[in-house]
Amino acid sequence: MSSIVVDIKDQVALLTLHRPDKFNAFNREMALRLQQELDACQTSSIRAVIITGSGKAFCAGQDLGEVVDPEGPGMARILKEHYNPIVTRIRQLNKPVIAAVNGVAAGAGANLALCADITIAGQSASFIQAFSKIGLVPDTGGSYFLPRLIGWQRATALMMTGEKITATEAAAMGMIWKVVPDTELLQQATTLGQQLATMPTTALGLIKQQLKGSFENTLDEQLQLEDKLQQKAAGTADFKEGVQAFLEKRTPRFTGE
Numbered sequence: 509m510s511s512i513v514v515d516i517k518d519q520v521a522l523l524t525l526h527r528p529d530k531f532n533a534f535n536r537e538m539a540l541r542l543q544q545e546l547d548a549c550q551t552s553s554i555r556a557v558i559i560t561g562s563g564k565a566f567c568a569g570q571d572l573g574e575v576v577d578p579e580g581p582g583m584a585r586i587l588k589e590h591y592n593p594i595v596t597r598i599r600q601l602n603k604p605v606i607a608a609v610n611g612v613a614a615g616a617g618a619n620l621a622l623c624a625d626i627t628i629a630g631q632s633a634s635f636i637q638a639f640s641k642i643g644l645v646p647d648t649g650g651s652y653f654l655p656r657l658i659g660w661q662r663a664t665a666l667m668m669t670g671e672k673i674t675a676t677e678a679a680a681m682g683m684i685w686k687v688v689p690d691t692e693l694l695q696q697a698t699t700l701g702q703q704l705a706t707m708p709t710t711a712l713g714l715i716k717q718q719l720k721g722s723f724e725n726t727l728d729e730q731l732q733l734e735d736k737l738q739q740k741a742a743g744t745a746d747f748k749e750g751v752q753a754f755l756e757k758r759t760p761r762f763t764g765e
Contacts, residue, residue: 511538512545513562519555520701521545528563533571534616536581539590546597555705555764557601558697559624560608561617569615569638591616591648595623599720602713604704608697609633609675610690619650622657622683625716628697629675630690635683636672656723657683708746709764 513524523545525532532538549557561567574580581589598605607624615638621627629635637654639646646654646667655663658681666673675687688696704712714737721733741747745765753760 510541511535512541514545516554518702519553519705520558520698521549521554521556522558522560522698522701523549525559525561525567527571528561528565530571531565531568531612532561532563532617533568534590535571535574536586536590539586539594543593543597546594546601549601549603552709552764554603555709556604556606556701558606558608558701559620560694560697561610563611565611565617566607566609566613566633567617567620568612569617572642587647591620594620595649598623599716602716603709604701604712604716606697606701606704608693609635609684610693612636614638616648619646619648619653622653623649626700627684628693628700629678629684629687630693631675631687632690633675633687634672635675635678636670637667638670640668641670654683706762708741708744708750708762710744710746711741714741 511525511527513526515522515524523542525538525542527533527535527538546557548554570586575583575586604626605624607621607627609621609627609629610633611630612634613621613629614636618635618637621629621635637646637650639650645651650667654666657663658666662681665671673681673683675684678684679687718730718733718737722730725733746760746762749762750760
């Protein structure tokens with residue numbers, strides 16, 4: 509079976525990391541396949557994406573056997589050709605990406621979860637910045653996302669110590685959105701994905717652009733960005749439908765256009 513299992517239903521794409529015997533650790537094949545599937549999600553027929561793992565883990569990070577393999581891609585290629593393109597695709601995807609963390613999320617796996625738009629975790633899930641334990645530094649966008657989510661001090665401590673934290677602790681410090689019972693994780697993630705898939709997709713994609721800009725812009729620059737993106741949103745068919753539905757006191761029927 510493929511290392512990425514794809515299930516599309518109700519305009520929601522469920523992408524499951526599937527190397528359960530390796531705790532879904534990334535090798536080159538899985539990394540490149542995930543990129544391909546994220547590219548395929550650009551189609552307008554998909555309006556939300558969920559990433560989860562199979563078996564007991566979400567993702568244990570990099571398959572270290574590949575790193576030490578003299579015939580393997582090597583660390584430079586792993587970052588440039590595996591993880592950086594995955595993060596870029598998730599952040600540039602003009603629709604919501606949900607991470608449903610079903611178990612341990614370590615190293616690159618933890619930071620994959622954190623670069624999603626909304627992260628939900630099962631109660632038994634855990635997060636660990638495992639890099640320092642083997643003499644490495646965080647990658648897969650971790651040094652960008654983690655301090656923005658939980659602050660400089662907490663991010664520094666977690667990255668330097670490699671301390672494992674529970675899903676409940678992660679939610680309490682604002683690292684993830686919320687924790688749910690393990691048995692309800694996929695159901696709740698799917699329900700959220702289906703909800704987002706019925707919403708104005710273009711506007712949701714523009715929200716992603718707004719939030720990215722908010723960390724880099726001055727107030728004046730952010731106001732200008734809001735103005736620019738609001739004009740785009742106001743020109744969509746979904747905006748017209750939303751206003752008409754409000755005036756007619758009915759539920760809007762958004763098409764994502």
